[in-house]
Amino acid sequence: xxxxKKIAMIEWAKVAPYGFVRxxxxxxxxxxFLVIFASSRIDISVPGFSWRNIYRFPYNWSSFxxxxxxxxxxxxxxxxxxxxxxxxxxxxxxxxxxxYDRSEWLAGKGILILFLAxxxxxxxxxxxxxxxxxxxxxxxxxxxxSGISVLPVYFLQATGYMVIGMLFVxxxxxxxxxxxxxxxxFIVIEPVIRVMAPAEIRPWFPVKIISHLxxxxxxxxxxxxxxEEASSALTFEGLGILPRQLPQNIxxxxxxxxILLFGTLTWxxxxxxxL
Amino acid sequence: MILExxxxxxNFGAVRAADNISFTVEEGMAYGIxxxxxxxxxxxxxxxxxxxxxxxxxxxxxxxxxxxxxxxxIGSLLEVPNFFPYLSLARNLEVIARIKEVPLTDIDRVxxxxxxxxxxxxxxxxxxxxxxxxxxxxxxxxxxxxxxVLDEPANGLDPEGIAEVRSIVSLQRERGKSIxxxxxxxxxxxxxxxxxxxxKGGKLITAGKVDELLKGEVLVIxxxxxxxxxxxxxxxxxxxxxxxxxxxxxxxxxxEGYDSAAVNRVAYENGIMLSELKVKKSSLEEQxxxxxxxx
Numbered sequence: 001x002x003x004x005k006k007i008a009m010i011e012w013a014k015v016a017p018y019g020f021v022r023x024x025x026x027x028x029x030x031x032x033f034l035v036i037f038a039s040s041r042i043d044i045s046v047p048g049f050s051w052r053n054i055y056r057f058p059y060n061w062s063s064f065x066x067x068x069x070x071x072x073x074x075x076x077x078x079x080x081x082x083x084x085x086x087x088x089x090x091x092x093x094x095x096x097x098x099x100y101d102r103s104e105w106l107a108g109k110g111i112l113i114l115f116l117a118x119x120x121x122x123x124x125x126x127x128x129x130x131x132x133x134x135x136x137x138x139x140x141x142x143x144x145x146s147g148i149s150v151l152p153v154y155f156l157q158a159t160g161y162m163v164i165g166m167l168f169v170x171x172x173x174x175x176x177x178x179x180x181x182x183x184x185x186f187i188v189i190e191p192v193i194r195v196m197a198p199a200e201i202r203p204w205f206p207v208k209i210i211s212h213l214x215x216x217x218x219x220x221x222x223x224x225x226x227x228e229e230a231s232s233a234l235t236f237e238g239l240g241i242l243p244r245q246l247p248q249n250i251x252x253x254x255x256x257x258x259i260l261l262f263g264t265l266t267w268x269x270x271x272x273x274x275l
Numbered sequence: 276m277i278l279e280x281x282x283x284x285x286n287f288g289a290v291r292a293a294d295n296i297s298f299t300v301e302e303g304m305a306y307g308i309x310x311x312x313x314x315x316x317x318x319x320x321x322x323x324x325x326x327x328x329x330x331x332x333x334x335x336x337x338x339x340x341x342x343x344x345x346x347x348x349i350g351s352l353l354e355v356p357n358f359f360p361y362l363s364l365a366r367n368l369e370v371i372a373r374i375k376e377v378p379l380t381d382i383d384r385v386x387x388x389x390x391x392x393x394x395x396x397x398x399x400x401x402x403x404x405x406x407x408x409x410x411x412x413x414x415x416x417x418x419x420x421x422x423x424v425l426d427e428p429a430n431g432l433d434p435e436g437i438a439e440v441r442s443i444v445s446l447q448r449e450r451g452k453s454i455x456x457x458x459x460x461x462x463x464x465x466x467x468x469x470x471x472x473x474x475k476g477g478k479l480i481t482a483g484k485v486d487e488l489l490k491g492e493v494l495v496i497x498x499x500x501x502x503x504x505x506x507x508x509x510x511x512x513x514x515x516x517x518x519x520x521x522x523x524x525x526x527x528x529x530x531e532g533y534d535s536a537a538v539n540r541v542a543y544e545n546g547i548m549l550s551e552l553k554v555k556k557s558s559l560e561e562q563x564x565x566x567x568x569x570x
Contacts, residue, residue, distance in 0.1 A: 002376075010373045014359060017366055085359065091370075094357035094414075097324045099347035100374045275326040 001104055004111065010100070011108040014082075014091075021078055025116075028074040029123050035067055036127055040135070054217065056136040060128050061147030063217040065154040068124045072158050075116045076165035076182060083109055083166055084175035093275035102270050109166060110263070117158040121151050153213050153252065160210035160255055163262045170266045203246045206258045212245050213255055276338055277302055277422055277453045283322055283332035292318040294477040295332070300455055300470075305448050307468030307485065308457040309563070315477035316457035317354055320426050324351055337421075347375045350420035352428060356411030360400035364391060364410055367399055368417060377418035385413040389443060405436035412443055423447055426457045441466065461563050473563075495527045495538050498551035508545040509538065524551075 015021050036055075044051040054063045086092040092105060136143065164185070169178040190207045202208065246254070278300040285293040293315045300306045308316045321327035323334050325341050336345045358367040368382045386392040389409040394402065402410065408428065415423055428444060429437040444467055448454055458464050464471055465485060472482040481488060499505050506520040514533045519526040527538060535554045542549050 006373070006376075010370060013366060013370050013373060014362070017363070018359075018361055020361075089359060090355075090357035091359055093326045093353070095370070095374055096326055097346060097349075097351045097353060098371050098374045098414075099343040099345075099349075101343045104343070272328075274321075274328060 001101060001107070004107065007104055007108045008111045011112055014108075015112060018082070020081060024074055024078050025119060028071050028120075031074075032068055032071050032123060033127060035070075036064060036131060040131060052135060055131045057128075057132040057139060057143040058145070058147035059217070060132050060135075061150045062214070064124050064128050064131075065150045065214045066217050068120060068154060069157055069211065069214040072120070072161040073182075073186075075120060075158055076161045077179060078116060079109070079113060079162040080165045080169045080178045080182065081175050082112060084169045084173065084178055087169070087173040088175065090275070096275055103267070106267055106270055113159055113162045113166065116162060117155045120158045121155050124154060125151065150214065156252065156255055156259070157210055157213040160206075160213070160259050163259050163266070164206070164210075167262045167266050167269075170269045204254065206262075209246070209251055209254045209258060212251055213248075215245065215248075276300075276335075277304070278323060278334065278336055278455065279338075280319070280323055280334040281332055283319060283334065284330050285318055285322060285327065286330055287318075291477045293322065293329070296472075296474070296477075296479045297332075298472045298479065298482055300453065302453055303451060304470050305454040305456065305468040307464035307471040308455070308474060309459070309461065309464045309471050310457075310474035311459055313476075314459075314474040316459075316474055317426055318477070319474070320353055320424060320455070320457055324349075324353060324424060326353070347418070348420055349422045349424055350415030350417065351424040352411040352415045353424070353426045355430070356407050356414070358399045358407075358410065358414075361398060363396050363398055364402075364413075365395040367410070368414060371414050371417055375418045381417055381419075385416045388416060388446075389413040390439070405432050405439070408432060408436065408440060409443070412440065416447070420452075422453045422455065424455045427459070428456065429458070429460065429463060437463075493529045493534065494555045495529060495535050496524055496551075496553040496555065497527060497538055497542065497549050498524045499542070499547055499549050501547060504545065505542060505547050505549075508541050508547065512537075512541045514538070514541065 040052075040055050042051060053059055086095075086105075095105060096102060132144070133139070165178065165182055168181050168185075169175065172178045172181065186207055190205055194202045194205050194208065197205075203212075245251070276299065278298075280299075281297050283293050283296045284291070296315065296319055298306075308319065310316050318327060322329045322332075323336075323341075325346065334341065337348065339345055359370070362370075364386065365382055368385065369379060372379050372382055383392060383395070386395050389412055391406060391409055391413060394406065399407070399410070408430070412425070412428065415425065423444070425444065429440045432440060441463065444454065444456070448467065454467070456464070456467060468485050470483065471485045471488055473480045473488070497505055500523075502520045502523060502525045505525045506518045509515050509518050509525065509527055514530060514537045515527045516530050517528040529535075529537065535552055539549065539552060
């Protein structure tokens with residue numbers, strides 16, 4: 001296998017001039033920024049609560065990462081389209097005939113996924129910094145950086161979404177069908193299976209695990225002026241609004257396991273199938 | 276040795292697309308794989324190019340097991356050209372040049388050779404069918420590979436396009452490249468190839484030198500006032516394998532080693548005046564059809 005730099009250059013030559021990818025990234029960034037900006041204009045003035053806390057350091061790291069997670073679907077669609085094109089236009093086949101190993105091709109797609117996840121991280125970081133500096137009174141270094149650990153978690157989550165998309169398109173080899181299956185799996189298939197499954201295994205399903213990496217911010221807690229000192233009962237889960245979730249460290253390990261599992265399945269399909 | 280394929284088989288469901296196919300391509304050969312549609316040509320090439328999996332059998336390129344390094348020494352075009360429609364010609368070739376690890380400066384050389392240099396910035400989807408086919412050949416020529424593997428390179432082209440593709444391939448042949456070319460067009464194989472393997476229904480029917488396998492029979496049509504007498508004279512001379520006597524002429528299929536002059540001589544020796552003597556080589560197509568009917 002040739003070096004990752006060479007593989008990245010090959011992938012870049014394929015993707016960089018592709019207008020669809022650029023458009024989707026710009027659209028994703030614009031929509032994300034717009035949602036954050038529009039919601040920041042809302043002012044809920046209930047005594048003891050301040051909506052603005054969500055936009056202030058350090059809470060904005062987790063709340064913005066959560067908002068960004070809604071848009072991971074864009075990143076998955078990019079991966080499905082770019083990969084599906086290679087099957088539909090049979091360029092994958094041509095590349096193998098030209099001396100590109102199947103593992104190198106998959107590594108190229110892996111690099112693309114990591115690049116897109118990194119793009120998402122940069123987008124979140126820039127937005128957090130812009131809104132954080134604009135809206136945080138009495139900013140301290142501790143407050144600035146204490147929530148930054150959510151970034152690698154968001155990175156992992158975005159990667160997870162895209163790896164699932166990649167698995168679907170490798171299996172179906174059709175952009176449209178893969179995007180439909182992707183939506184169906186997230187919105188219908190897995191939730192229905194989860195409902196039918198015993199309660200104790202419900203939190204262990206892949207979409208559940210991956211989407212919970214950036215959990216819904218505890219708005220009640222954050223919006224409370226007491227902030228971090230708020231009662232632990234003042235949470236959606238504590239109030240019974242959200243179902244029971246796995247602890248975050250277990251969630252992280254399981255997300256990693258699923259990403260590796262789906263990556264391996266993708267590799268097995270690519271290795272075995274005709275092109 | 277360029278390619279050695281041994282007992283390659285592949286089924287698609289109940290269809291046996293390749294059935295125990297073995298053949299060897301030596302250096303400098305222009306090896307044609309000839310057969311009607313569905314005979315297993317593309318399947319065979321797909322297997323030796325590692326894009327289709329064989330159910331059984333093996334093959335070696337340059338005496339080695341197939342590997343990406345080996346395929347970088349081969350230029351290939353399987354069925355139709357496969358490119359990113361939204362990329363320019365130069366960008367599409369850049370992807371391949373990077374995979375083959377050849378200098379990017381080679382892109383303009385192959386575009387020039389295939390007459391596409393002026394279109395280097397056009398997007399692939401904007402090209403005509405003939406241009407797409409030529410770009411496929413340009414991609415195959417990147418890095419000046421030792422072997423060209425071309426599957427139906429003139430497929431879907433108009434006569435002008437076919438002539439263009441043929442001249443590009445012939446040029447490579449003159450440069451000493453080994454060529455493996457699948458085609459159902461007999462004329463193409465006869466004009467380009469030195470050796471041929473004939474496939475039918477996934478089976479290899481025969482293989483060998485083109486001029487030996489597809490040697491032509493010579494049909495002589497002799498017009499005379501007494502065709503019956505000419506027929507008798509030809510039959511007794513032993514120069515023909517068959518004589519058909521008609522009202523004003525005789526159709527004579529000559530044995531190997533004889534030509535129309537022999538007919539003229541026999542007629543003269545027997546005092547028969549010929550008013551016309553036409554020579555017609557039986558078509559390659561007729562012979563090919565006969566060959567696949569026989570087996």
